[in-house]
Amino acid sequence: MPVINRIAAFSEDMTQWRRYLHQHPELGQQCQETASFVVDRLRDFGVDEIHEGIAISGVVAIINGRDYKEGDGPTIGLRADMDALPIAETTGVGWASKNPGKMHACGHDGHTTMLLGAARYLVETRNFKGRVALIFQPAEETGGGAELMVQEGMLARFDIGEVYALHNMPNFPVGQFYTTPGPIMAAVDTFHIDIKGEGGHGAYPHDTRDPIPVALSIAQAMGTIVSRNHRAIDDLVVSVTMIHAGTADNVIPEDAYLGGTVRTFDKGVQAMVQKRMGDIVAGHAAAFNVEATLRYVVGFPATINSPKQTEFAVDVAREVAAEGIVTPDATREMGAEDFAYFLEKIPGAYLFVGNGDTAGLHQPNYDFDDATAPYGASFFARIAERALPLEGR
Known part of the structure; x- marks a missing residue:
């Protein structure tokens, strides 16, 4: 078995x-019960310091580490990451969420467990020199967690020089890993467009300034930003995901309101x-004789893996991966991840680990595969041991 034997031995505890954790999901920065x-x-386990x-x-x-000075x-x-999502669970499993309207639909319960497993092993063995900082972060889904940690000076406070993270991936073999150097996850922005016209009777549209057209x-013009305003080799997604207007058929x-995402x-x-959206909104307001305003919100930056640390992490992953299979040059993802805020400040790497044949992320019938946890815990543990080797090993 490629996972560390000691970690495999307490996999049932994990x-x-x-x-x-799956039964007690919490949202955003309010992860107090999870943190407890x-x-x-x-x-x-007997870790040396705990900072809450x-x-x-x-x-x-x-x-x-051993004989630390x-x-x-x-x-x-x-x-x-520790937080869950505002989704009503439909898995029907015996450990389903007990908090209505909240569930771990992205596997952060599994991520927390993997890091706890690594912690237990590292405390028992201490086969490394230096220090390991275990970061249990709230508010990845809704944003603010990693950014606030950086703003509070966490990285400098604990003198963290490199940082690593994992995310599970459904429909990818359990225990296999993939990543890529450089950009791996996109920057994510949101846009909000408010249109104000003049309403009236549906039978007399000539007496109104209809915001629906x-x-x-x-919404149609937004598509031309992708098809006509950027080079095809530059990855870009612009998605209108919300249109709200009207209350009655007559x-x-x-x-009217439009909203969506940019990657x-x-x-x-x-x-x-951002500029083209402003031009489109202003032009349509003038053409249709309505008021229209754009609010463009810049969100997470792109998650950019450091080449040296990614190469190291790939080498470590190969030691513990199922069948030793690691893809080191995977296609980058258009999803977003606030781990980017850490990688803006210090070098590190973000990897995916297979979660097997499960429902997709953010779906109400998703559940983390517990067979994945020993692989993730072993990866974290070996990162510490390999990055901080004892002298003479």
Whole structure:
């Protein structure tokens, strides 16, 4: 078995941790119960330091290497996200969510469990020199968690020099890994367009300034940003995901709203999209004699893996991967990840680990495959041991 034997030996404990977390999902930065569970386990293991209340409910735990002395080697950061999603679960499993309208539909319960498994092993063995910082982060889904940790000075406070993270991936073999150097996840922005016309009776549209044709036309024009305003080799997604207007079939409404998402990797492309959206909205307002305003919100930056650390992480992953299979040059994803805020400040790498034949992420029937956890825990543990080797090993 490619996973570390000691971690495999307590895999049933990891399953119990994960299923407890799955039953008690929390949203955003309000992950206090999850953090309390994490802290209790860390105390049981005997980690050297526990720091709570970081980014409201985040936790950072420190494990010192063998015979650690102040300044004895660098600090390696290992990060897991803790928060869930506002989705009503439909799995029907015995460990389904007990919190209505909330569920771990992205596997953060599994990510937290993997880091706890690594913590238990690293405390027991301490086969490394230096320090490991275990970062249990809230608010990845809704944003703010990693960014707030950075703003609070967490990286400097614990002198973290490199940082690594994993995310599970459904419909990819359990325990196999993939990543790529450079950009791996896109920057994500959102846009909000409010249209104000003049409503009236549906039988007399000539007496109104109907906002609905404006909304439809703007939505269609957004597609030309991708098809006509950027080079085809530059990855770009512009998706209108919301159109809201009207309350009755015989009433032309006064207002309409559009919203959606933009995914980019290049800051120049991002700036072009923002400008073109402003031009489109202003032009349609003038053409249709309505008021229209754009609110463009810049979100997570692109997640950009450091080449050196990615090469190292791939080498480590090959030691523990199922059948030794790791894809080191995978296609980058258009999803987004706030781990990007850490990678803007210090080098590191973000990898995916297979979760097997499960429902997709963010679906109400998704569940993390507990067979994945030992692979992730082994990866985190070996990152520490390989990055911080004991002398003479």
